[in-house]
Amino acid sequence: MPTPPYPSLAALDALLGALSGTGEARRRQLSMVRRELESALRQDALPAPARAGLRHLLGEQALAPYLRRAESGALRHRLVAGRRPPTSEHTNQTRLVCLDLLREAAGLPSLHLAATGAPALRPVPGHAQLSALRRQLDQDLAGPLSPGRTRLTAVLALVLDTAARSGELTGLRTTHLTGDHGSVYVERRPQHGTTAPVTGEWLPLSPLARAALDRWLAVRGELVAFAHGTSRFWVSLRPNHAGLPDENGNTVGRPAGMPLEENGLITSYRRGRARYGLQHLLPEKLEQLRRAAEQQREARPA
Numbered sequence: 096m097p098t099p100p101y102p103s104l105a106a107l108d109a110l111l112g113a114l115s116g117t118g119e120a121r122r123r124q125l126s127m128v129r130r131e132l133e134s135a136l137r138q139d140a141l142p143a144p145a146r147a148g149l150r151h152l153l154g155e156q157a158l159a160p161y162l163r164r165a166e167s168g169a170l171r172h173r174l175v176a177g178r179r180p181p182t183s184e185h186t187n188q189t190r191l192v193c194l195d196l197l198r199e200a201a202g203l204p205s206l207h208l209a210a211t212g213a214p215a216l217r218p219v220p221g222h223a224q225l226s227a228l229r230r231q232l233d234q235d236l237a238g239p240l241s242p243g244r245t246r247l248t249a250v251l252a253l254v255l256d257t258a259a260r261s262g263e264l265t266g267l268r269t270t271h272l273t274g275d276h277g278s279v280y281v282e283r284r285p286q287h288g289t290t291a292p293v294t295g296e297w298l299p300l301s302p303l304a305r306a307a308l309d310r311w312l313a314v315r316g317e318l319v320a321f322a323h324g325t326s327r328f329w330v331s332l333r334p335n336h337a338g339l340p341d342e343n344g345n346t347v348g349r350p351a352g353m354p355l356e357e358n359g360l361i362t363s364y365r366r367g368r369a370r371y372g373l374q375h376l377l378p379e380k381l382e383q384l385r386r387a388a389e390q391q392r393e394a395r396p397a
Contacts (some may be wrong), residue, residue, distance in 0.1 A: 100133075100135070100137070101133075101136055101147070102145040102146070102147055102148065103136075103145060103146055103147060103148055103149050103152040104129075104132070104133055104136070104152075106148065106152075106154065107113075107132070107149055107150035107197070108129070110149065110197065110200055111125060111126075111351055112200060113130065113200075114196075114200055116284060117196075118260075118261070118262035118284065118357055119262070119356060119357040119358055120261070120262070120358070120361075121193075121196075122191075124189050124192075124193050125196070125197070126194050126356075127172075127189075127193075128190055128193045128194065128197070128279055129160070129170055129188075130171040131165050131172075131190075132161060134140060134150065134172075135160070135161050135164055135165070135241075136152075138164075138169075138170075140160055140161070140164050140169075141157045141160055141161060142157055142160075142235055143256055144157075148219035148247050149201055150201065153194070153197055153198050153201055153203060154203075155206065158194060158206075162190070162191075165182065165187075165190060166181060166182055166187050166190075167181055168181045168182055177242065184375045188193075191342070193325045194206070196289040198267070204315065206249055207281060207289075217378065217379070217380060217382075217383050218383070219378065219380075219384070219387035219390065220376075220377075220383070220384065220387045221387075221388045222375060222391065224387075225255065225308055225387060225388070225391060227376055228251065228376045228377070229255065229303060230375055231307075231373075232248050232251060232303060232307065233303055235248055236248065236303075236306050236307060236310060240310065242314045242318075242332050243332055243363070243367060243370070244367070244371055245307075245310050245311050245314050245365065246311055246314070246329070246332065247363065247364065247367040248307045248310070248311070248312065249307040249308050249311035249370070250329070250360070250363075251307075251377075251384070252301070252303050252304040252305075252306075253279070253300075253304055253308070254306070254381070254384055255257070255301075255304070255326055255384075255388050256279075256298065256300050256301050256303075256388075257279065257281050257298050257384050258386075258388040258389035258392055259281050259383070259385065259389075260284065260382070260385060261357050261360055261361050261385075262284055262357050263281055263282060263283065263284055264275045264328075264329065264356045264357075264360060265327075265329060265354075265355060265356060265360050266282055266284070267279070267281070267327070267328035268326040268327055268328055269312075269326050269327075269328055269344045270326060271328070272328075273297075274314075276296045276300065276305045276308050276309060277299060277300055277305065278298060278299050278300060279298055279300055280295055280296070280297050280298075281295060281296060281298060281358070282295045282372045283295065283296065285288050288366070295368065303352055314353075315328075315330055318330050318332065318352035319352040320333070320352065321350040321351050321352045322349075322350045322351065322353050323353030325352070325354050327354035327355070329354070329355040329360060330351075330353060330354060331349070331351055331352065331353045331354075331359070332351060333351050334349060334350050334351050335349050335353075360381075361381055364377075364381040365379075365381075367375065375393065
C-alpha cells in the first residue's frame with residue numbers, strides 16, 4: 096500500500112484501522128470520507144495545517160471548506176454521466192455522521208454536525224402493512240418454500256420480532272438461540288457510535304418466528320455441510336467465488352453454506368422482495384422495515 100502523501104492522512108489511516116464496532120456499510124462510508132479528504136488536500140482546498148496533523152484535518156477550520164466542496168460534488172471519486180453533480184442529501188447526512196465518529200475516535204468533542212440539515216427518513220410500513228406481512232409469512236410457511244424464500248422468510252420474521260439491524264443480524268450465531276428456539280440473543284450495535292459498548296439482550300420469539308427459524312435451520316444444516324461447518328446463522332445458498340484470484344490468477348471458489356456478510360444479506364432482501372412479488376408488503380430498504388418494527392415494539396404496553 097503506498098504511503099499517504101500527508102502526515103495527517105497517515106494518522107487518519109491509523110485511526111480507521113483501530114476503529115472497532117463498525118459494520119461493513121459504515122466502513123465503506125468512512126472510506127468515502129477518507130478519499131474525499133485526500134482529494135480536498137490535493138486540491139489545496141483546506142488550510143495548510145490540515146496536511147500536518149489529524150486534529151487540524153478534523154478541526155472546524157478544515158471541515159467547513161471540506162463540507163462545502165464535498166457537497167458540491169467536486170470531490171466525487173467517479174464521474175456521473177461525465178460530470179460531478181452535487182451529492183445527495185442522504186450522502187451529505189452520512190458524511191456528517193462519519194465526521195463526528197472520526198472526531199470522537201480522535202478524542203475531539205463532537206460537533207453534532209448531523210443535527211442540522213438531516214434529510215427526511217424514508218417512510219416506514221404502518222401497522223396494517225406489518226400485519227398483512229405477518230399473515231403472508233404465516234401462509235407461506237404452510238407450504239413448500241425454496242431455500243431462498245425460506246431464508247428471506249426467516250430474516251423477515253426475525254426483524255419483525257427484534258427490530259435488529261442488518262449488522263446485528265449478520266452477527267447472529269446458532270448459539271444465540273435457546274434450545275427450544277423460543278428466544279434469541281441480539282447484540283445491539285448503535286448505528287451512529289463506535290465508543291458505546293456493545294450490549295446484548297435475550298428477546299422472546301413469536302410462533303411465526305420460531306416456525307420460520309425451524310424451516311431455515313433445516314435448510315441451513317444441509318448447506319453448511321458443504322462448507323465444513325460454521326456457527327454463523329445466515330449462510331450462502333449457492334457456490335460463488337472469493338472475489339480475488341489466487342497466486343496463479345485462478346478464480347477461488349467458495350462452496351454454498353459460507354457465512355453471509357452484511358452486504359450479502361441486504362442484497363438478498365432487495366432481490367427477494369422483487370423475485371417473490373413482495374413489493375406491496377415490503378419497503379424498498381430493509382432498514383425501513385426495521386424502523387417500522389422498532390416503532391411497533393415501542394408502542395406496545397410495557
